[in-house]
Amino acid sequence: MDGATPTARNSSTSTSENGGNASSSSNAATAAGSGSSPLSFECNICFETPHDPVVTECGHLYCWRCLFKWMQTKSAYPLCPVCKSKIEKSKVIPVYGRGMQDSKDPREATASEERLPPRPRGHRTEVPVTNGQMNFGGGAYGIPQNRFGNPAFGTFSFTLVPSLFGLHFQYPQASFGNSPDANPAAQQQQRVTSADQEQHDLISKLLLAFALFIIFCLLFT
Amino acid sequence: MADGQVAKRLQSELMNLMMEGVPGVSAFPDGDNYTQWTGTIHGSDVGPYKGMKFQLSLVFPKDYPYSAPTVKFMTGCFHPNVDMSGNICLDILKDKWSATYTVKSILLSIQSLLDEPNNDSPLNNQAASLWSQQEEYKRLVAKKYAEG
Ligand SMILES: [Zn+2]
Ligand SMILES: [Zn+2]
Numbered sequence: 001m002d003g004a005t006p007t008a009r010n011s012s013t014s015t016s017e018n019g020g021n022a023s024s025s026s027n028a029a030t031a032a033g034s035g036s037s038p039l040s041f042e043c044n045i046c047f048e049t050p051h052d053p054v055v056t057e058c059g060h061l062y063c064w065r066c067l068f069k070w071m072q073t074k075s076a077y078p079l080c081p082v083c084k085s086k087i088e089k090s091k092v093i094p095v096y097g098r099g100m101q102d103s104k105d106p107r108e109a110t111a112s113e114e115r116l117p118p119r120p121r122g123h124r125t126e127v128p129v130t131n132g133q134m135n136f137g138g139g140a141y142g143i144p145q146n147r148f149g150n151p152a153f154g155t156f157s158f159t160l161v162p163s164l165f166g167l168h169f170q171y172p173q174a175s176f177g178n179s180p181d182a183n184p185a186a187q188q189q190q191r192v193t194s195a196d197q198e199q200h201d202l203i204s205k206l207l208l209a210f211a212l213f214i215i216f217c218l219l220f221t
Numbered sequence: 222m223a224d225g226q227v228a229k230r231l232q233s234e235l236m237n238l239m240m241e242g243v244p245g246v247s248a249f250p251d252g253d254n255y256t257q258w259t260g261t262i263h264g265s266d267v268g269p270y271k272g273m274k275f276q277l278s279l280v281f282p283k284d285y286p287y288s289a290p291t292v293k294f295m296t297g298c299f300h301p302n303v304d305m306s307g308n309i310c311l312d313i314l315k316d317k318w319s320a321t322y323t324v325k326s327i328l329l330s331i332q333s334l335l336d337e338p339n340n341d342s343p344l345n346n347q348a349a350s351l352w353s354q355q356e357e358y359k360r361l362v363a364k365k366y367a368e369g
Contacts, residue, residue: 045286045320046226047233070320073287081321
């Protein structure tokens with residue numbers, strides 16, 4: 001075990017944040033540790049190979065149990081022990097090595113440690129799927145939405161300039177029941193579109209509706 | 222952390238200290254259980270404590286490193302932030318404690334505190350007020366050191 005590296009790095013990083021009293025010691029610590037290897041993947045609290053490794057937003061490595069215990073001791077305003085950056089449980093990132101894809105039952109850890117919650121899961125971002133359908137012929141003018149959760153949820157649609165254009169806007173957020181003319185295929189596709197695209201599509205469709213409304217006014221006044 | 226884990230962490234710190242050989246500071250456990258250590262700090266070559274050697278006691282709590290150890294001067298030390306019983310006023314041993322600090326970083330911080338006192342919150346008012354007159358300060362430090 002290479003015990004030399006973490007202490008040297010820790011003390012040089014940690015004392016540097018402490019103003020006058022500790023500032024000169026940080027120089028001393030850096031000098032003392034300069035000979036050791038720069039690479040070390042040890043927990044910054046127990047100095048061992050991390051058990052259920054996690055990384056904070058600021059990039060510092062810990063065992064999940066060590067970091068959790070530290071956050072509990074400093075529950076009012078937990079800071080990263082190494083760099084004093086603010087840390088939050090929800091922003092802690094688990095580290096999965098090869099073949100370690102959270103294979104262990106997290107409840108095992110709960111049983112052996114006192115009230116240790118399961119390590120936070122990684123966040124995945126789906127690649128957005130392009131979805132540009134426009135049914136002018138009286139069909140649904142669907143606004144793509146991310147609706148992974150509940151397929152039984154209905155969509156509430158209201159109609160803008162109904163008789164002339166057959167233009168329908170679906171507002172899936174307000175779910176009061178199935179609209180009669182909602183297109184099931186369109187809904188299926190809606191579930192795989194990213195939030196950014198929804199936003200974009202919504203804006204362009206509103207602009208289009210507004211333009212049509214202006215033309216309508218110009219023609220009939 | 223269970224007691225075994227406290228000992229494990231302190232063992233790794235000890236190994237570190239011995240392998241690195243940090244100039245000016247050293248520390249070693251008093252017994253087999255690792256909960257009490259004796260540390261030594263040498264005054265730096267540039268400050269008023271040049272050539273002096275101070276012994277400190279470090280007592281580690283059961284939840285170390287989540288709480289700081291209790292650190293005291295055993296050798297008398299005339300200093301603005303050290304009281305007559307050897308208690309030290311240093312932020313990293315109190316509210317600024319971090320689980321990543323080590324015996325080494327504590328001793329190095331105390332070593333630099335010797336030359337850079339915090340005169341705003343003194344435990345020894347006489348030392349704090351005398352700090353601005355370095356010649357007189359040095360004379361008194363040497364006198365107190367000789368007395369033990
Ligand atoms: Zn750890
Ligand atoms: Zn950090």
